[in-house]
Amino acid sequence: MSSPSDDAVHPHYGSRKHSFTGYPMSNMAQRQHGQDGTDESIPLTPGAGHMEGTNSTLSHSTEDPKAMDTSYPARSHTKPVGLLRHLTTPFTSRPAPAVPALRHAQTMEATKLTFFQRHFTKPVDKDPEKEYVSQNRRFTFRSHGSLLVAAIMLLIILGGVIEGALSVALPHRSRAPAGSTPQNPTPPPPNSLGSPIRAALDDNFPDPDVTFHNGTYYAFATNNAAGIIQRPDNTTGYDYGSSNVQIATSTDFLTWHLLNSTHDPLPDVGDWVIPGMTEIPPKIPKANVWAPAVIQRPSDNKFIMYYSANKRNGTEAEGRHPPPHCIGSAISRTASPAGPYDPLNNTLACPLDQGGAIDPAAFKDKDSTLYVAYKVDGNNIGHGGLCGNTKAPLVPTPIMLQRMAPDGVTNDGAPIQLLDRIAADGPLIEAPALVLSPAGVYFLFYSSGCTRSPSYNVNYATAPSVTGPYTRAGDPLLQTGDWDLLAPGSVGVVGDGRGGYDMVFHARVAAPQGRIRAMFTTKLKFEGHSVEVERDNGTATAAGA
Known part of the structure; x- marks a missing residue:
């Protein structure tokens, strides 16, 4: 075997023949501590072959690269003192010269690493030769890729925290957590910027319905003595219970005017209703008219x-609280929704054995067929608990649909059931309202929970036909805590004449009359089988649907 050539390339140091002639330190004088304890200047000249004051030459040639270490000048064992310590630099502490061949090999290895290995791993063995060997690299959270991902995640979390803080600071701009109860259930300002909800009337205006005719909105409601919680003794200043049906008007859906009892659109309730006034002050009509609804035939x-009132039948009403309601109808004397209305002396729905019927809602289908949806008031004969129906066995409270003849006051066939309460609804479902969306989807709005508690809300279900079947939406449209509302429910919906839809509803507020149900308004935006509330900044311009 032939011996290696002197010119062969060493894998670490290039040429096998080396000649070291000193480090270039131009025009510098290094202080070297002598053997006799004296300091002497040692001039270093680039390319010098030896260093004065030492016994070792700086020029050598060897086959062993490590022999370079022995050619460095011997380091004095006498400890340098003073400034000399900082001026004296041992040659053995100098870094090895850069090796181009090694750097080239490392670069080639680095190009073989995957994106993940380059950015999310680090070498286990710190040997420079193995730094870019894939088998020597392991994932670590201290890699710059991991740190970058962690920083991005931290920013996302921080953004969520900021968004949550803003939602708390600006409660009218976003929905509050489900089930939360406002500490002060008072109406938000009517024109709160960013809120889709507007306070319309701060009087007791329960179960509102709305229609639009000749540029004016007409809202109708239950008599103002109904359902007040924590009512004070003095109620004479609020026209308390004087009207069977309340009425309010608006020309822009923003500003509303509540008319007094002299404008009662239903001064006579019909012979089938309990007549007279209560004996215990404050005296109010025994008819106890609830949830009127109006439609043009x-x-x-x-x-x-259409309205519900206490049925004149003492025997069947005994032991019920409140007395059972039935649904009747009345026809306007003129072509004005303001009335007055003349009642018919028969009922449209009166299932006394099931608890009665309340909350009529009028609907005209696309073929002009009229329908009335209503609730069977099963919780009226419930076995106790919240709203009379949370103690077993629970009683059904189905929403029914009655097809009407063209005259609007004669039933056309038997009613059909659209929906009934389930466990998630609590004691009941009630207050139906039917809407046909621009996409041809039928929306059935309804309330669940109990109107006297924060559980009351607004839900909806959708169907391909007015008769169903109806599929419930996953989340309520409105619930306690949304935009500072307390127990929102019982909606009425009407077209705005511009292709949009306006909605009225009530929610609990604190007022001098007690905990009343004030009227609020919003607009609806339909998207396929879903709907959401949105802010109304416009006014109506034409006859509504």
């Missing part, structure tokens, strides 16, 4: 009012 353009 196509045959003569007159308006039909």
Whole structure:
């Protein structure tokens, strides 16, 4: 075997033949501590072959690269003192010269690493030769890739925290957590910027319904003595219970005017209703009219009012609290929704054995067929608990649909059931309202929970036909805590004449009359089988649907 050539390339140091002639330190004088304890200047000249004051030469040639270490000048064992310590630099502490071949090999190895290995791993063995060997690299959270991902995640979390803080600081701009209860259930300002909810009336205006005719909105409601919680003794200043039906008007859906009892659209409630006034002050009508609804019939353009009232039948009403309601109808004397209305002396729905019927809602389908949806008031004969129906066995409270003849006051066939309460609804479902969306989807709005508690809310279900089947939405449209509302529910919906939809509803607020149900308004935006509330910044311009 032939011996290696002197010119062969060493894998670490290049040429096998080395000649070291000193480090270039131009025009510098290094202080070297002598053997006799004296200091002497040692001039270093680039390319010098030896260093004065030492016994070792700086020029050598060897086959062993490590022999370079022995050619460095011997380091004095006498400890340098003073400034000399900082001026004296042992040659053995100098870094080895850069090796181009090694750097080239490392670069080639680095190009073989994957993106993940380059940015999310670090070498286990710190040997420079193995730094870019894939088998020597392991994932670590201290890699710059991991640190970058962690920083991005931290920013996302921080953004969520900031968003949550803003939602708390600006409660009218976003929904509060489900089930939360406002500490002060008072109406938000009517024109709160960013809120889709507007306070319309701060009087007791429960179960509102709305229609639109000749540029004016007409809202109708339960008599103002109904359902007040924590009512004070003095109520004479609020026209308390004087009207069977309340009415309010608006020309822009923003500013509302509540009319007094002299404008009662239903001064006579019909012979089937309990007559007279209560004996215990404050005296109010025994009829206890609830949840009126108005619609214009196509045959003569007159308006039909549907309403529920206490049935004149003492025997069947005994032991019930409150007395059972039934649903009747009345026809306007003129082609104005303001009335007055003349009642018919028969009922449309009166299932006394099931608890009665309340909350009528009028609906005209796309073929002009009229319908009335209503609730069977099963919780009225419940076995106790919240709203009379949270103690077993629970009683059904189904929402029914009655098809009407063209006159709007004669039933056309038997009613059908659209929906009934389930466990998640609590004691009941009630207050139906039907809407046909622009996409041809039927929306059934309804309330669940109990109107006297924060559980009351607004839900909806959708169907391909007015008769169903209806599929419930996953989340409520409105619930306690949304935009500072308390127990929102019982909606009425009408077209705004511009392709949009306006909605009225009530929610609990604190007022001098007690905990009343004030009226609020919003607009609806339909998207396929979902709907959401949105802010109304416009006014109506044409006749509504």
